[in-house]
Amino acid sequence: MTVKIIKNKQIEADKLFQLMSTLDKETNYMLYQPEERKYDRKKLETFIQNTSENGLILVAEEDSEYNGYIFAQVTPLTKIKHSAYLVIGVLSDHAGQGLGSELLAQVIDWARVSGIHRLELTVVTENSAAIGLYKKFGFIQEGVKKDSLLVNGRYYDEFYMARILD
Template sequence: MIIRQITESDAGAHLELCKTIDGESSFMLFEAGERKTTEEEHREWIFKILASGNSVIFVAETKEGKLVGYLTAVGGEANRNKHSMYIVIGILKAFTGQRIGTKLFDALEEWARTKGITRLSLGLMEPNQNAFALYMKMGFELEGKKKEVFKVDGHFVDELIMGKRLI
């Protein structure tokens, strides 16, 4: 498995990966078919991420060149939160349990430390125990809970807030 930073030329494949993961998991923000982004809009978004200096996207790619996972980390825009990043991660169901998440987080932390990032944060739907276990393994701490943030299949779901200091 190759872990690398995304490039603008990955826009089409990355967008399709996101759409596929949206359809495979009830734990992602978007439902199946809800993501309406065009490839050109996605390419522009990737360009902005890469140009920001404190945001990054890492992708997991098979030896055959297929994208199977990603980790997006967006840094703050104001002076008071530029040191902090918010993370979203997704991995194709067929590739879970292969340490891809661990490798994506390792790559992010190495990159973040070189950019002066001192805090990572993320949110997850409370029932997503596999993700919770990964984040705990990676050194994240539970920082709180927001009630009824999401509505999944007609039921309200709480969001767990987690963070990790890199100092």
């Protein structure tokens, strides 16, 4: 298996939308319900452009198909521009094969070079695979968002997790 990591503006909106839509159907751990994600190519291209300018998007591609991504979003606001908020998703067929580790390692390298001091994210408290990945990369739990998500009539808590870079 050869995975290629694609960066920022080289990302194809159609393929990225397909990946995000598939993840929405595969797991309750992503924010969107499958029927909530609507395709608007122009909006997605604008998102890719804005995130590329104020952060980083990496997508893993194998055999012309996207199978994982990570977004590192940075705001230009002075008080918090040292932080990047992360969103990561890997298709279930590719989970446990090191893809999440590769994406996260590349984001950490980018953050160091870019002067980012803090990486942060939220994760459903029951998502033990993701929590294990984040802990492996030095993320620590900072707090709990009680009843943060409502999925199929059930509330889920989320952990706030972060890593401070040297």
